[in-house]
Amino acid sequence: MTRIHTLGFPRMGAQRELKFALEQHWRGEIDREALEAAGRELRRRHWQAQRDAGLDFVTVGDFAFYDHVANHIQLLGCEPARFDFKGDEPELSRYFTMARGVAAEVHDHPGCAHGEHGRFALEMTKWFDTNYHYLVPEFSPHTRFGLASVRLFDEVAEAQKAGHAVKAVLLGPLSFLWLGKEKRAGFDRFSLLESLLPVYEQVLARLKAQGVEWVQIDEPILGLDLPEPWRHAFERVYWQLARNAPKLLLSTYFSPLADNLRLACQLPVAGLHVDAVRAPDELTGVADWLPVHKVLSVGIVDGRNIWRTDPDAALARLRPVAAKHRGELWIAPSCSLLHVPFSLAAEKQLDAELKSWLAFAVEKLGELRVLRAVLDGEEEGEEEGVAEALASARAAVAARRASPRVHRAEVALRLARRVAGDDRRASPFAERQAVQRVRFALPPLPTTTIGSFPQTAQIRAARAAFKRGELDAAGYREKMRAEIALAVRKQEALDIDVLVHGEAERNDMVEYFGEQLDGFAFTANGWVQSYGSRCVKPPIIFGDVARPAPMTLEWTAYAQSLTPRPMKGMLTGPVTILQWSFVRDDQPRSVTTEQIAWAIRDEVDDLERAGIGIVQIDEPAIREGLPLRRAGWKPYLEGATRAFRISASGVGDRTQIHTHMCYSEFNDILPEIAAMDADVITIETSRSDMELLRGFGDFEYPNEIGPGVYDIHSPRVPAVEEMVRLMRKAAAVVPPSKLWVNPDCGLKTRGWAETEAALVNMVAAAKLLRQEL
C-alpha cells in the first residue's frame, strides 16, 4: 500500500490570514497571544486539509511566523550574541527582532567590518533557486548550540491532540550549517558540526518520546556541488543521529543528486525522498541503489509550479519504480508546497478552461490521492471520486496540449525563422559608441537614473480608482501624463543628462508587461510567500508569448515630447519576466524566454522608430536563474544572454541600449555580462563601496558602466563628497571615459523630497568630477 504525504504546506492561509495577523501584531494592534492563536488556527486548518485529502500523515514543523530557518535558530539556541537579548525577553519578540532588526540601530560600528554588533536584522537571502527568502544564521567561533525552544514539540502535541498521525519536519544539520554565514574572517562554520549534533540528537529523542514515528529531515544541499568534507560528513552525521531517533526520512529536492546519489541512498536512515520533477532521470538509479528495507518517497507532483499533474505521465514514471523498489513506496509533491498558492477555490475570475489546467497546494494534495489509488489498483471506483478525478485530469491535460490558446503558429514560425546574427548588433561596440557620442553629445560622466520615480500615494490611489472602475481610461491617462510631466520637469531642473519618464503607470515591472502580452494570465489570489509577511502574485505564462500592441510607446513618446534631452525608454528584459513568473512546463524554459525576447524586441524597435534614442532593458534576475549545479550554468547563461541580445539587436548603431542589474555578485559571470553587449550597464555598487567594480576593471569590461553612487534602500540623503569619493574609487579601476553617474536602482519606494535632495547632490558630484578630467 502506497503512502502519501507532503513535505510542507503554505503557511499564509487561504486569504493570507497570517500576513494580516503579523502586520497587525507589528503595528501593536494585536498582542502576542492573539498572534499565537492565529497561528494555531492556521495550523489546525492546514492539518485538517491534509487529513481531508487522505494523506497518511500531517506535516508538523513547516509552520513559521516568519521563516523556518529562523525557527531553527531558536530551536537550536544559536541566536547571535549581537542581539544582546535580556533574559526575560519572550521568544517571539526575540524572533521578530532577529527577523526585522531594531529600527534606530543602523550598523555603523567603527572598526568592525563583519557585523558582529548592532541589532540590525539578520541578512536575508534566497532559499536555493526559489523566490522565497530565508533568514541567514550567523556563525562565529563563539557560536554555541543548545535545545532552546519547545515550539516544535508544542506543535507536535497540538496535532496529536487533534487526532492526526504526525510526521515532524526538521532542516538537517548539514543544510542548516551550510545555509548560514561566517561572521569572522578565516572561520569555517563546518567546524561547528560536532557541537551542533548533540542538540539534534536531543530534538530527535524528544520527538521520539512524544510518539512521533517519522521525522522528515531535509538536506536539500545534497543537490548542490558540495566540497568534499561536507559530503563526507553525511554518513557520520546520520549514523550518530539515527541512534535514538524516530524513523528518519531524508529529503532532498530542487536539483539532481548527481554525484551524491549513491551517498544519499546509502545513508543510515529509514527513507529517502527525491525530487522526480527536477531529476526524473535519476529515479531508476535511486530505485536501484536504495536498499529494499528503506522507504522511497517520490516527489512526483510539481511543488514549484502550478500545473495540474498529467496522471498518465506520472504513473508511467512511478510504475517502473514501484516494480523495481520492492520496499515501501510513498508519493509526495517534489518539495514543500510553500512555493505555490493555496487553492484554486478562490479564483473566481480565471476562465474555466485555464483553471482546469492548474493545481495549487490544496489541489495538489488531491492529486496524490488519485495517483495512489491508481497505483494501488483501486481505480475501479473503490475509492470515492477517483475515477472521475482521473477522467477530468486526463481531459484537462489533453485539452491543454492541443489548445490554440497555448500553441500559436506565428510565434513558432518566428522562432524557427531566425537567422544567424539576429542576436547581434550590426556593428561592434566601439563603432556604435563613436556614432552615439556624436548623436547625444553628452558630457563626460553623464548622469541618469534607473527608471522609476516615487510611486506616491496619489499615483497608487489613481490606479486603484481606475481598477475599481471609478476613474475611466481617459481620466487615468491624464493623471499618469501629469505625473510624467512632473518627473520630466524635475529632472530638467536637476540638470540630469539622460531622462526617464518615471514609470508612474507601472504597478510592477513584470506584471505591467505580462498584462499586455498574449500568453499570460493573472490570478486573483495566487499569493506565494516571498519573505516574512510579504507575498508575491507571479503571473502565469500559459501559452506562446506575443505582443499584440505596443506596451510603453505612448508614455515614452509623450515624455520625450516634453523635453529636448534624450528620454530613455524603459523595459523589463525576457529573463526577468520569465524568472518572476510561473512558467509553462510543456516546453523548455529557454524557448519561452526566447518568445518573450522577440516580443520585447518589437517594443524596442517601435521605440526607436518613434525617435527614442536610448532604451534600457532591465535584467535584475539573470543571476537568480543560475542552476543550482555548476554544470548547468553554461547552457543557461548562453540562453539568457542570447535572449537579451535578441531583444536588443533590432536597432541601429545610433540607438543606445542600456541594461540594469541590482545585485552584488558579478565576478563569476562577467564574461556573460559582457556578452550581453549592452552599450551601457548600470549596477548596484554603493553598498559594496565600489569594491564590486574592481572585477569589471580587472576583467577590462569593454562597454560603458554606471556604478550606483548611492543606496536607494534608505531615505538618507548622501552628501556630495560621499559620491565624489565613490566615483573617484570607480575611476581608479575603470577608465573615466566609460563611466556614468547614477543611483543604485529605481526610486519608486522613496519620497520626492529625499529623491530630489539626493539627485541634486549626485549631479553636483558629477559636475565636480568633470572638472578633474
Ligand code: GLN
Ligand atoms: N527600472 C526599474 C526601476 O527603476 C528597475 C527595477 C529593478 O532593477 N529591480 O524601478
Ligand code: ZN
Ligand atoms: Zn535595480
